[in-house]
Every structure is written in structure tokens, then in C-alpha cells.
Amino acid sequence: MNLKIYKDIKVIAFDADDTLWANETYFRDAEQEFATILSKYQSKIKIDNELFNKEIENLKLYGYGVKGFVLSMLESALEISNYQINQEDIGKILNIGKAMLDKPIKLLDDIELVLQSLQTNYKVILATKGDLLDQERKLEKSGLLKYFHHVEVMSDKKAINYLKLIACLDIKPNELLMIGNSLKSDVLPLIEIGAEAIHIPFHTTWIHEEISELEKSLIDYKTVLNIKEVLTLF
């Protein structure tokens, strides 16, 4: 039955952050450190909220990734503290960012097994969004580079970006299957353009990547609870 569903697939694209390796947890840890630095000015919940709003406000200008996140933390810190935050704390926030960019890569369970298996029958590619250098560095550190026929770092993951990717791969939309943890970035836009998508939830999701229950109910996609389950679908 499932073989029939995926009979047209030629290319399988994997998301990277929180699909191949843990990432969002590092952002949560950073937010915790940030809230601790600013704890004398505001409550944790208020700080989280201000920072999130600042990130969204700056998203169009800074895009996704650690560097834009650090710049938004700094701007928020000035505002939350009413320009009282001291210089040492500014230095600490810069260091949170540097530490994030230098984190080791923790592969999620069974990733290598799945990539190895799928690459024998499909062209396997990586399709990730965020900072170019940081994504390349993480891929390099992960040791997974050898499994990918192509690596695409995208500035965003909307339908238009996937259409460009499909044109570049010289395939039709129904020949692409995307696998990832974000319904908003890895599933919804794919269904929109007539491609296939498999959702693998990660335990932590950035609120910006969430979609409404209504949106969920309108799209047809498969959810697996661990990556190994993907192999049973082919």
C-alpha cells in the first residue's frame, strides 16, 4: 500500500536541525541563560516573550540562524533593562552566541542507518534553512556529508523556495519527498506544491514553526514517531 503512495518518488530530502541532529534544545538553553542575565529586570515569561517578538520583528532583516538570534538578544536586552544592562552582561550574551556556533553535533537515533538504506534506491539530499556557514559546519561535523547527493541551504522554506529546488533538481513536484520535524517548513509547503512529506516530530518546537489545528486538518501527510519507521514505508 505504502509502496504505491511513494511510487513516483525520485528524490528524498531531509531537513537537518531537529531531524538529523538536536538543535532547538540549544536555543532553549540559550534563552534560559539570557533570562538569567536579565532576571533582575523582568520575569522569565516576560523576557521570553519580548525576545520572541524581537526575533519575529527582525526575521525579515536577519533571517534564521544563530547570528540573527544573538543580535535580537542584544537589542532585547537593551530594551528589557531600559538601557541599564551592564557591559559585562553584553559580553556574556555575545559569548552565548559563540558557544552555540561551537556546539558539538548530537545525531538523533538511527539517522545513519536510515540514510544509508535510502541512498541505495533514491537520490538523498539535505534541504535546510538558516545560516549558510553554520549549516555547512554542522554537516561537516556530523559526518553525514557522504550520504547526500546535494546540499541546499535555503534562506526560507516556503513553497516558492521548494519550487526553485525542484527546478534545480530537474524533477517534478510529485517526485520529491521531504522528511522533517517542522509542519510549517517541512510539510505544509510541500503538500501545497504537490510533493510528498513525512513529519517526524521533535520533542521541542520553536513556536514560530507551529501551525494551527485547522491547517493540520487540511493537509494530507504521514507522521512517524521515529526515523527508523520511515524504512517501513518503502
Place this chain on the structure above:
Amino acid sequence: MNLKIYKDIKVIAFDADDTLWANETYFRDAEQEFATILSKYQSKIKIDNELFNKEIENLKLYGYGVKGFVLSMLESALEISNYQINQEDIGKILNIGKAMLDKPIKLLDDIELVLQSLQTNYKVILATKGDLLDQERKLEKSGLLKYFHHVEVMSDKKAINYLKLIACLDIKPNELLMIGNSLKSDVLPLIEIGAEAIHIPFHTTWIHEEISELEKSLIDYKTVLNIKEVLTLF
């Protein structure tokens, strides 16, 4: 004679910043503003020097582009002022970065004419390094997107990066001609891998992009003083 030199060329790649549009001048202006903010702590020459050293120190972590530049300015500002810089000035430095990301695009003379002419006989592509979102945004603003068959934003422009590009384009090294303003990024690595390169100097060059006279003397490349001259070579 020149026709013979370029007889194998199938793909012509253009650098973007300071080849298609002005860019380095905005960094010089930003450095001037930065030095003014810090003028009570150090001389302009010392500030420039500290900032440059910080940028190079952070290059491996932050890569090229405005966001990393702003993060390096902030770190330098703390150090140059011995952690005395006030919070309003931290805010000013953040705003220098935001203004840089929002600058209008000033095309250099005759760019459109040259792209239009070359695309009739060659596959014309863009090969630029820096921040993915920022480069895409500048290209969009420039109105030049329609002339490019492919756009490659690279994390660096070393021989290895160009070899990947050549593999992706499915051509041989001698079938690629690169045109750009940086000897270090747009000429030297191309000659190294057996591709062709044309150098078009821009009036301002970041010191990190300069190469030694010895290196210059060892490579064979063509220099043109304005982009229109390129058309006389085909």
C-alpha cells in the same frame, strides 16, 4: 586572439559585491561611524586595526557578511572601551548593522548591458560569498535576477568551493570563466583549478581580499578597467 583564449568557455560566473553593485563603501562608512562612537577611547587608526583583527579572529565562526561584522564591532567596542562603552552606543552599533542590511542597491555602470549581451551565448551565473538572505535580498533589489541561470551563494571562495560549483554545473574547469573584483576570491582560486578569470578592480578593497605582489606575478589573468571592456574579449 581573445576569441581563442575563451573558446572553451560555457559558463560565465559573476561576483556580486563590488562587481555588480557597490558594497565595500558601505563597510567603510560603517567603520567610520564605529570609530566616531569610540573616538573618546582610541584613535581612528587603532580602532580600525582592532576591529579588523577581531573580524579575522571571528571569521571562522561567523563567516562573511553584515551580521558577523556587527557582532565583531560589538565585541571590539567592549574591548576598546575597556567595558566602558555606554548602552546607547551599543544600540547605535546595532543600528549601523540594520541600516547596512537595508541599504539601496547601486548598480555599477553598464552592468545590465553586459549581462544582457553575454547571456545570449553563455550560461551566465552569479557566484557570491556572504550571508545567504542578504545576498538574495540584494539580488532581488538589483533587478538583475532575470539575467542569471543559476545563483550560488558560497560560504567561502576557495578552490574547493569552486570545484564543488563546477561539479554542480556539470562542466570542466576550463569551461568556466569568473569575473570579479577580488584577486583573492575571484581570480587566484580559479587559476589554481584551471579555470579562467577576469579581474575588474573596484576603487575600494577590503585588506583581507588583497594578495601579495608575488602571488600576482605568478598567475595569468586578464584585467579590465570597466565592465564594458569584457564584451571586447569575446
